[in-house]
Amino acid sequence: MKVGIIGTGYVGIVSGVCFADMGHQVVCFDVDQYKLSLYRQGKSAIYEPGLEELLAKNIAAKRIHFTDVITEMIKESDVLFICVGTPPLPDGSADLSQVEAAVREIAENTPAGAYKVIVEKSTVPVGTHKRLKNITRLYNKSQAKFDFVVNSEFLKEGDAIHDFLHPDRIVIGAETEEAKNLMIELYSTFKDKILITDPSSAEIIKYASNSFLATKISFINMVADLCEKTGADVSLVAEGMGLDKRIGRAFLNAGIGYGGSCFPKDVKAFIHVMEQYGIDASILQSVDSFNTQRFHRMIKILKDELWILKNKHIAMWGLAFKPNTDDIREAPSIKIVQELLDAGVILHLYDPAAMENFQKLFPPSDRVHYALSPLEAVENAEALLLVTEWAEFKKIPITKFYEKMKLPVVIDGRNLFPAEDMIKHNFRYFPIGKGKVL
Numbered sequence: 001m002k003v004g005i006i007g008t009g010y011v012g013i014v015s016g017v018c019f020a021d022m023g024h025q026v027v028c029f030d031v032d033q034y035k036l037s038l039y040r041q042g043k044s045a046i047y048e049p050g051l052e053e054l055l056a057k058n059i060a061a062k063r064i065h066f067t068d069v070i071t072e073m074i075k076e077s078d079v080l081f082i083c084v085g086t087p088p089l090p091d092g093s094a095d096l097s098q099v100e101a102a103v104r105e106i107a108e109n110t111p112a113g114a115y116k117v118i119v120e121k122s123t124v125p126v127g128t129h130k131r132l133k134n135i136t137r138l139y140n141k142s143q144a145k146f147d148f149v150v151n152s153e154f155l156k157e158g159d160a161i162h163d164f165l166h167p168d169r170i171v172i173g174a175e176t177e178e179a180k181n182l183m184i185e186l187y188s189t190f191k192d193k194i195l196i197t198d199p200s201s202a203e204i205i206k207y208a209s210n211s212f213l214a215t216k217i218s219f220i221n222m223v224a225d226l227c228e229k230t231g232a233d234v235s236l237v238a239e240g241m242g243l244d245k246r247i248g249r250a251f252l253n254a255g256i257g258y259g260g261s262c263f264p265k266d267v268k269a270f271i272h273v274m275e276q277y278g279i280d281a282s283i284l285q286s287v288d289s290f291n292t293q294r295f296h297r298m299i300k301i302l303k304d305e306l307w308i309l310k311n312k313h314i315a316m317w318g319l320a321f322k323p324n325t326d327d328i329r330e331a332p333s334i335k336i337v338q339e340l341l342d343a344g345v346i347l348h349l350y351d352p353a354a355m356e357n358f359q360k361l362f363p364p365s366d367r368v369h370y371a372l373s374p375l376e377a378v379e380n381a382e383a384l385l386l387v388t389e390w391a392e393f394k395k396i397p398i399t400k401f402y403e404k405m406k407l408p409v410v411i412d413g414r415n416l417f418p419a420e421d422m423i424k425h426n427f428r429y430f431p432i433g434k435g436k437v438l
């Protein structure tokens with residue numbers, strides 16, 4: 001089938017490349033010329049394992065190409081996927097201006113007699129499809145025919161290709177038989193994973209899913225606090241809970257809170273939607289406020305341990321909001337770094353993929369140093385904060401960084417290191433929710 005992608009960020013480029021790999025003919029459009037120029041050369045504009053290889057393979061097979069001319073994309077596509085950003089506005093609601101602009105441009109540029117299916121892949125509040133329908137009615141003077149489908153994306157950064165090609169479910173919120181059948185054909189590889197709904201239900205499924213996962217995270221973090229105070233171990237508690245099939249072990253890893261471009265903004269936007277309809281959103285308000293404060297825990301431990309932080313050398317491993325991505329949007333690392341800089345700390349930062357993005361927020365200076373390796377970051381450090389659980393950190397022998405550090409203080413925000421070993425090796429070790437070793 002002929003697929004158009006509007007917006008080639010994390011979701012757009014992964015969707016485009018995967019659709020191409022499934023055998024469809026894909027054309028991608030973006031307003032960002034730099035991204036397009038990289039993609040044309042087979043280079044990825046984002047760090048996502050496996051993406052560059054799949055991109056190059058499908059460019060070579062002539063199944064995917066890139067354009068900055070919207071009319072070209074519209075002409076060459078039957079289905080148009082809106083994959084633009086929906087960032088948060090100051091009041092927590094979703095900023096839908098990119099979505100509106102994309103659909104308006106499609107409406108203005110689709111010729112008479114054409115039939116296009118416009119797919120909302122971006123995460124949007126319930127009712128957005130009705131707004132989009134109205135916009136096309138207003139701006140399409142040529143009376144082209146449009147159908148709207150809600151097909152939210154559930155991929156996780158860092159695992160995006162795998163998630164796209166091995167989905168748990170594909171939700172299709174369609175109103176007409178024609179659009180529904182076209183979407184079923186598009187996703188025929190995953191026939192048994194398709195759930196057909198109305199568009200409003202599909203829109204709610206995405207926000208409700210992310211809000212539910214965020215709730216699991218805040219819940220286990222609350223339980224972790226109790227474990228710390230009572231000598232219990234949150235990993236064992238999570239295991240015990242997770243063995244119950246109704247609960248499941250996933251998303252019960254205690255830590256310093258969720259971040260990223262989805263959970264914080266989607267929880268806030270869902271709260272906003274609830275409030276618009278007069279629904280009590282206090283459950284999600286607690287999830288959100290608990291998470292917002294969570295990063296403080298590391299700084300409190302650091303202050304309790306080192307007392308005055310001014311001019312202390314602190315190493316940080318991990319800046320991305322999660323491993324295997326360069327995405328730092330709403331990453332806990334941003335708040336931690338800002339607060340430590342305010343306290344006069346000298347920082348030594350390391351991340352395998354996110355340092356370039358981080359440097360745009362915190363340029364290198366006499367207070368902010370970017371190390372070339374994890375071991376360089378801990379050289380003479382008075383404490384190490386483990387913020388993102390990249391697998392490579394776990395492979396570094398404990399004795400190696402013990403030798404390098406000035407003081408063996410490790411605050412592990414992701415329970416990455418083996419607690420007993422750390423204590424045995426004379427670290428002052430602070431994991432999450434492990435009252436047994438604290």
Ligand code: NAD
Pocket residue numbers: 006007008009010011012029030031032035083084085086098101102121122123124153154155156157261262
């Ligand atoms: P992103 O910011 O990485 O990418 C958005 C892209 O859209 C950018 O390349 C931008 O240049 C382009 N764009 C903006 N306006 C445009 C226009 N008018 N025409 C063409 N291109 C335009 O965003 P993302 O992380 O890919 O997220 C996109 C949507 O998918 C959001 O609604 C997000 O909530 C949702 N989502 C994201 C993820 C994720 O893990 N990142 C997962 C599931 C769903």
